[in-house]
Amino acid sequence: MDPAGEPGSARRPLHIAMVAPPWYHVPPRGYGGIESMTADLVRGLLARGHRVTVIGAGEGADLRTYDEPPSGRIGEPFPEVVHAAKATRFLRRLAPDVVHDHSLAGPLSACGRSTPTVVTCHCEVAGELGDFYRALGAAVSLVAISWSQRAAAPDLNWVARVHNAVDVGTFPFLGSKEEWVLWLGRFNPDKGAHLAVEAARAAGRSIVLAGRLTEECEREYFRERVEPLLGPGVEFVGEADAALKRELLSRARCLLFPVQWEEPFGMTMIEAMACGTPVVALNRGAVPEVVLDGVTGHVRDEAGQLPRAIEEAGALDPAAVRAHTLRSFDVSVMACAYENVYHRVLRAASRKSRHRLPMAR
Template identity: 70%
Template structure:
């Protein structure tokens, strides 16, 4: 069942303990998709009358595990584990109705808590991560970001599916686009920046690229695959903060998104469409769930099909893309989805007391 379709239990304020990852401020100053989503969810829940205690690192949190987020140590397990241990101590002193954990190691402390724990799966649910979530199946309830993600591991203890969202009114709508195209994200092989450059060149269009390359894999990929392609018609702008990101997304002819993995959700796609900018993407992961082919962008099977789609993108109606995001991916829609997940999980835990550590019933409809 889609959490956004579950109408059970729709009244009464909740106290939600929200655990963010430790890597960036909330909201993030630049890159930080999970942190951005968490900030929007906290604000949306608060506006609907719920109490939220946010646990995280740096600025913008109620209970701080690190004074400064250890961003430069991403990939090092110690900050993640230390963050989880500190968060667990904070949670001991809270009388929360539900704990919503967005971190990796945090869910390890769910066993024995009086409040149920909801975990949003922000990354893969196959391989090692799939085994991790299976090992936690008796202690946490999982939320998928897309049907595509959930389909990769239908046996996990899913409590629902809730798409990520954006505050649409914070993204500028521009109906007259410029003639260049945009790639924006993190410079990782999975994101296909080199394919975006090749597609733009084949279409005879200038491309601007912006994104982070702070991790080793990102720096190696940028130096080996992206940098040699830069030059006339392909310009790297550095990492984009929130302001520059919105400026670029709103002005571009289209966002080129040649995804190379089964990404569970691509925030940059709904951000682009919120600005009225169509998305030209490859058919991987959640792309077909987010982009309406021929209306808000074009979804193609192979890289050689991208240049013609880049050309055709200029004929799409920017207002249609904006309206699509407002209807399906605004923060209000996400907040309502999580409210229903929380109430469902709380209700399941109440029914099982005092044996509340048994698994939440999997939602496989």
């Protein structure tokens, strides 16, 4: 059983400072998986009676580090650093019960305050990012978004595993799907858009590509690997905003997720499943934790197995896909789990405070 799901003692309303990354509005207008998850979590916590102050950039933030998110500067260090410095100043004034940080540089300030800091690790924790969290030690309480992610660095100061979630009720359900397939995400080689096109063509299906082209590496990959594949049966619609994303996800025969790295979660999978749309994915990272093989989609080991899985996806029941998503990946489930995390770290901080030796007179 996931520790975040353990029942706790009587709950009291908390004041939670929610620190979002600086790159997009909360929720985002288009791409922005972390910001979308953060906004859903805030709504879920408010529904459970907690007070939440959002520190972020642009719309949706109660305290703004940037009036307009510096989305065009993704990959540069200074927006993160400026964001972290301003957030730290806001936190001194707020004095919340707990800080929940989703940013990269923000956790650096955790060592300088007594308020417990919970950090959700949204990225791969191997390499330098793992070293970063390792150096912070007990100053932050880390939450993994999948068992796969946690297993990659088991020595970090993990306190729980909480799967990401969506507000399932905001996604339209269609019980009858169309014949084309969908790929949705960032045009990064790790997302495998070119493999999705090849699988769709091998299955005799047309495909719609909807994705972000912001960073130079994304534009380069698109020019070299994806653009030559465009033509009959392959349509590129650009980056999808919240409305277009929901329309595409609800209508598609299936979502293709030919991920090429150990992705720690993958929000588009549960967004598709919330619409009753099955997911056809490669077995990497958290995919087998998210997709219930044979019920909410098909998980395959090799790209050559995807065309047949696309055909088999048509036999899956969209109502069962959505029902499983509501039980396992709705925002109400995630908010309850994080509430348990907050109370656990507060109890641990209280015990630590009581056990400190008094200063010598």
